[in-house]
Structure formats: structure tokens, C-alpha cells
Amino acid sequence: MSEDKSLNFIEEIIEKDLADGKYNSISTRFPPEPNGYLHIGHAKSICLNFGLALKYGGKTNLRFDDTNPTTEETEYVESIKDDVRWLGFNWAEELYASNYFDQLYVFAVQLISKGLAYVDDSNSDEIAEQKGTPTVPGKRNAYAERTVEENLRLFEEMKNGKYEDGAKVLRAKIDMASPNMLMRDPIIYRIKHAHHHRTGDKWCIYPMYDFAHGQSDAIENITHSICTLEFIPHRELYDWFIMQLEIFPSKQYEFARLNMTYTIMSKRKLLRLVNEGFVSGWDDPRMSTISGMRRRGYTAKSIREFCDKIGVARRENLIDVGLLEFCVREDLNAIALRRMVVFDPLKVVLTNYEGAGELLHSENNPEDVNGGSRNIPFSKELYIERDDFMENPPKKYFRLAPGQMVRLKSAYIIQCNEVIKDAAGNVTELHCTYIPESKSGNDTSGIHVKGTLHWVSVSHAVEAEVRLYDRLFIVEDVDGAEGEFTDHINPHSLQVLPKVYAEPALKEAKADERYQFLRKGYFCLDKDAASGKLVFNRTVTLKDGWAKESKKK
Numbered sequence: 001m002s003e004d005k006s007l008n009f010i011e012e013i014i015e016k017d018l019a020d021g022k023y024n025s026i027s028t029r030f031p032p033e034p035n036g037y038l039h040i041g042h043a044k045s046i047c048l049n050f051g052l053a054l055k056y057g058g059k060t061n062l063r064f065d066d067t068n069p070t071t072e073e074t075e076y077v078e079s080i081k082d083d084v085r086w087l088g089f090n091w092a093e094e095l096y097a098s099n100y101f102d103q104l105y106v107f108a109v110q111l112i113s114k115g116l117a118y119v120d121d122s123n124s125d126e127i128a129e130q131k132g133t134p135t136v137p138g139k140r141n142a143y144a145e146r147t148v149e150e151n152l153r154l155f156e157e158m159k160n161g162k163y164e165d166g167a168k169v170l171r172a173k174i175d176m177a178s179p180n181m182l183m184r185d186p187i188i189y190r191i192k193h194a195h196h197h198r199t200g201d202k203w204c205i206y207p208m209y210d211f212a213h214g215q216s217d218a219i220e221n222i223t224h225s226i227c228t229l230e231f232i233p234h235r236e237l238y239d240w241f242i243m244q245l246e247i248f249p250s251k252q253y254e255f256a257r258l259n260m261t262y263t264i265m266s267k268r269k270l271l272r273l274v275n276e277g278f279v280s281g282w283d284d285p286r287m288s289t290i291s292g293m294r295r296r297g298y299t300a301k302s303i304r305e306f307c308d309k310i311g312v313a314r315r316e317n318l319i320d321v322g323l324l325e326f327c328v329r330e331d332l333n334a335i336a337l338r339r340m341v342v343f344d345p346l347k348v349v350l351t352n353y354e355g356a357g358e359l360l361h362s363e364n365n366p367e368d369v370n371g372g373s374r375n376i377p378f379s380k381e382l383y384i385e386r387d388d389f390m391e392n393p394p395k396k397y398f399r400l401a402p403g404q405m406v407r408l409k410s411a412y413i414i415q416c417n418e419v420i421k422d423a424a425g426n427v428t429e430l431h432c433t434y435i436p437e438s439k440s441g442n443d444t445s446g447i448h449v450k451g452t453l454h455w456v457s458v459s460h461a462v463e464a465e466v467r468l469y470d471r472l473f474i475v476e477d478v479d480g481a482e483g484e485f486t487d488h489i490n491p492h493s494l495q496v497l498p499k500v501y502a503e504p505a506l507k508e509a510k511a512d513e514r515y516q517f518l519r520k521g522y523f524c525l526d527k528d529a530a531s532g533k534l535v536f537n538r539t540v541t542l543k544d545g546w547a548k549e550s551k552k553k
């Protein structure tokens with residue numbers, strides 16, 4: 001975080017708390033439910049929670065909110081840990097809400113003993129009906145009159161497995177007339193005979209979110225419990241449990257969740273994309289998951305930078321995905337190795353070139369003085385991009401055309417003399433001459449050309465597959481758009497080029513390196529690459545093509 005930036009509202013609260021001596025140091029937590037892979041919205045929450053602790057010298061716990069036994073899986077736990085580490089953060093402790101099931105049970109018994117909780121045999125419809133509406137107060141039923149002893153016995157029996165799912169619930173006894181519906185005797189425990197990924201079959205009653213989250217925060221002495229705006233109505237209940245149980249006074253603060261254009265950000269919807277085959281998996285490079293973005297070639301640094309740039313808002317908004325792509329480009333421009341790759345080849349024969357084994361040199365990255373250089377073999381037969389040639393060019397066309405000159409990047413100036421065609425009239429080959437005195441770095445030719453093309457030597461080129469991605473959705477506000485979100489999927493979000501021609505340096509491509517294919521965009525090696533098979537993902541284009549599109553409109 002840059003120093004000259006003004007504080008966000010959570011930083012203001014923390015600085016005041018520290019100045020007032022309310023706390024000596026702060027503690028935050030990141031509390032994912034392990035029911036899916038993390039997405040860019042979670043990255044926002046991670047950067048915020050871990051970032052605050054780093055800034056103020058505190059600590060952050062990673063706490064899995066695994067109170068719902070039926071949807072959580074160990075695979076998700078592992079992926080979440082990978083993602084947080086990859087983003088560059090270290091948690092103080094790895095914890096699970098399920099670690100606290102014994103303690104939470106004791107808390108519930110305490111509430112019952114104080115006459116502040118009761119066992120209710122009503123079914124969910126009855127409970128909903130008795131709750132009233134925001135304008136009509138609810139009514140307590142006869143179960144609320146049970147004695148402390150009876151409630152203690154029934155709750156223990158619930159724990160011991162005497163009752164079926166749904167037969168009874170434990171409710172906090174608060175206020176059936178509260179304007180906050182969540183305060184109208186909320187359910188705090190339910191019966192669920194289900195296997196839990198960590199506690200196995202030990203429990204058949206499970207605490208509700210509201211009875212687990214704040215207490216978990218308190219057990220861990222979390223000072224600032226940060227969540228998204230939809231939890232505002234839960235805050236009253238959060239404080240009530242902490243007050244009644246007389247435990248560490250953790251405090252909840254809410255910020256606006258991240259919403260982004262052309263993107264969905266709900267695990268439930270992301271899961272549907274996977275299950276219904278719209279993408280190849282959670283780490284499909286088009287997914288807004290952290291694993292998808294990582295596979296696509298986004299860097300952790302660029303995601304952190306993005307989260308910092310968008311700041312912490314108190315009102316919902318929709319962030320332009322272009323800003324994320326801007327951050328990705330900015331980082332990749334600084335670190336990517338420059339390479340030449342021809343996607344759609346047109347052969348160029350240099351009729352006057354008789355050299356053999358000539359090696360040219362080109363810098364790896366003009367943005368990095370310590371980036372070094374690589375060798376590029378030059379030869380008589382080269383590939384250039386088919387659309388870098390026009391037989392009948394318009395004025396101000398600076399690429400190759402009959403009689404015209406261009407520079408080949410890091411090589412020589414060439415001139416096109418003859419266009420060879422097949423019987424159908426398609427251009428198959430260009431015969432050119434090169435200017436020996438025009439070698440890059442030692443050009444004494446005195447010739448000035450405006451166009452520079454990328455190229456590869458035919459006999460040295462290595463073949464590769466390239467995958468080009470576009471936005472997965474064609475509407476800006478996917479969640480706000482009419483119909484099913486799946487109605488708005490971009491049918492052209494993936495284009496595979498099975499055979500492109502890369503300069504030989506890319507034979508040594510590594511998973512952790514980033515590349516700029518000149519004039520083509522930023523790329524990284526995909527996990528589908530194997531020895532002898534190169535597969536590259538386009539991470540992002542060099543410029544924002546969508547911005548241009550919308551200006552045209």
C-alpha cells in the first residue's frame with residue numbers, strides 16, 4: 001500500500017482503536033467455506049485481511065467455515081490453501097470452525113441455562129409463519145415456555161442422536177418483535193445426521209453460521225472481523241451472542257463485495273460452469289477463480305495491485321474487468337521475456353542470402369536492463385505472418401508489399417521482389433532480398449523503414465499450440481442480465497491454434513516464466529504442455545481491444 005494514499009474506512013477504525021489503546025495489536029481472519037474454489041472476490045477479501053495485519057503488525061488466521069457438513073470437501077481445503085499461499089500471504093494459524101464444535105456446544109448449554117435458548121419442535125414452515133413480517137411482530141409458541149431443565153435434557157438428546165433431521169431445533173430466545181428479523185428467536189442448532197469431512201460421525205447436530213462465526217472470532221481473539229455488506233443485519237446477533245456469553249469482544253465490519261464486469265463471482269454459479277461443461281474445470285483459464293487466473297498467466301502481484309487499486313468501498317459497485325487486465329499488462333510488461341512466434345505463416349525466401357548458421361541477438365526485455373539477451377538463428381527461408389503482407393496495399397501501409405521494404409525484428413531490412421502463387425491464385429511464397437548492411441545494432445545502410453515484423457527461421461522453428469481466450473460472458477453485468485447467466489456465455493471465448501511456429505528459445509519455456517510474443521500478446525506455458533509438446537495460453541492481449549470496441553459504438 002502506498003504511503004500517500006488516504007486511509008480506507010477500516011484503516012481509520014483500526015488506527016483509532018490502536019491510538020485509543022483498545023488493542024495492542026490487531027488480528028484478522030479469512031474465513032472461506034470450503035465448498036468451492038476461491039475467486040477474484042475472495043482475493044479482494046484475502047488482500048484486505050492479510051494486508052491490514054501486515055500493515056499494522058498483526059496476524060491473520062485462515063479459518064475454514066466448515067459448519068455445513070454436506071457441501072464441504074477436503075479437495076477445496078487444499079486448493080484454498082494453495083491459492084492463499086500463491087497470492088503471497090502466510091496465515092498465523094490454520095483453523096476450522098469444526099475445531100470449536102465442543103466449545104460451541106458448551107456455549108449453547110450456557111445460553112439454555114440462562115433461559116436464553118429453547119428447543120422448538122416446530123417444523124420450518126411453522127417457524128417461518130410464527131416469525132411474522134418486517135411490519136408484523138412474530139409470536140412465540142408454547143415450546144418457548146419449556147423449562148431450563150427440559151431444554152437441557154432435550155438438547156442433550158438432540159446431540160445424542162435421539163431425533164431425526166428436522167424434528168427439533170435449538171433457538172435463541174431474543175425478541176420476536178425485533179425490527180431485525182434475524183433477532184426473532186433465530187435457530188442456532190439443527191439436527192443433521194451427516195458425515196463431516198473432519199469430525200466424521202461424531203456430531204449429528206450442527207451450529208448455524210450465526211452461532212459459529214462470531215464465537216469463532218472471539219475464541220481466536222479476532223479484533224476486526226471483516227465481511228461483506230450482506231452481513232450487516234447479522235451484526236446485531238453477532239454482538240448479542242458475544243455479550244450474553246461474555247467472551248472476547250470481536251467486532252464485525254462490512255465492506256462492499258467485489259463485482260466485476262463480464263464476470264460471475266459466486267461459487268455456486270462457477271460450479272455450474274464446471275458441472276455443465278461450459279469450461280474444462282475450476283482452473284479453466286477463462287474462470288474468475290484464482291486457480292484459473294493463475295493458469296492463464298496472471299501474476300499474484302498484478303492481482304494484489306488490482307485489489308489495492310479498487311480500494312475498500314461501503315457501497316456496492318461494478319468494477320471494470322479492464323482494470324484487472326491493465327494491472328496484469330503492467331506487471332507482465334516489466335517481467336515478460338520477448339519472443340517471436342508466427343501464428344499464420346507465409347514463407348519468405350531471401351534470394352540473395354547465402355549465410356549458414358548465423359545467430360542474431362535480441363534483448364529479452366527492453367524494460368529490464370538486467371534481462372540479458374538470447375540468440376535467434378537466421379536463415380534463407382523465413383516465416384512471417386500472412387497478414388503482414390498485402391499485394392495491393394492502401395496508402396500508408398508499412399508492412400510488406402511488392403517492391404516495399406520492412407525491417408525484420410533484430411535482423412535485416414528486406415525488400416519484396418516477387419510474389420509466388422498457386423494455381424488458385426493464393427500467395428504461397430514471397431521472394432525477397434535482404435540488405436546486408438542493415439543488420440540491427442550495426443546498420444550502415446542509411447535506409448529508413450517504418451514497419452518492423454516478427455519472424456522465425458523455417459528450419460529452426462518449433463511447433464506449438466496456442467490457446468487464445470476472450471471474456472467468458474458477452475454482457476457487462478452478468479448477474480443483472482435477464483434470464484439465466486448461462487444464456488450470456490460468449491461462444492467464442494476459446495480459440496485454439498493447433499500449430500504455430502515459435503523461435504527455438506521457446507523450446508526451453510518454463511511454467512513460471514512469462515512471455516510477450518511480439519505483437520501478439522502475453523503468454524505462458526499451460527499445464528497441458530508435455531515434453532516435446534508446447535502449449536501456450538494467451539494471458540492478455542497487448543492492448544485492450546474491448547475499450548476500442550466500445551469507443552467505436
Ligand code: ATP
Nearest residue numbers: 031032033041042044045227228257258265266267
Ligand atoms: P460465494 O457467494 O462465491 O460462495 P461466499 O461469500 O459464500 O462466496 P465464503 O467462502 O463464505 O464465500 O467467503 C469467504 C470470505 O470471502 C468471506 O469473508 C466473504 O465475505 C469474502 N468474499 C466472498 N466473495 C467476495 C467478493 N465478491 N468480494 C469480496 N469478498 C468476498
Ligand code: MG
Nearest residue numbers: 032033035065
Ligand atoms: Mg458463504
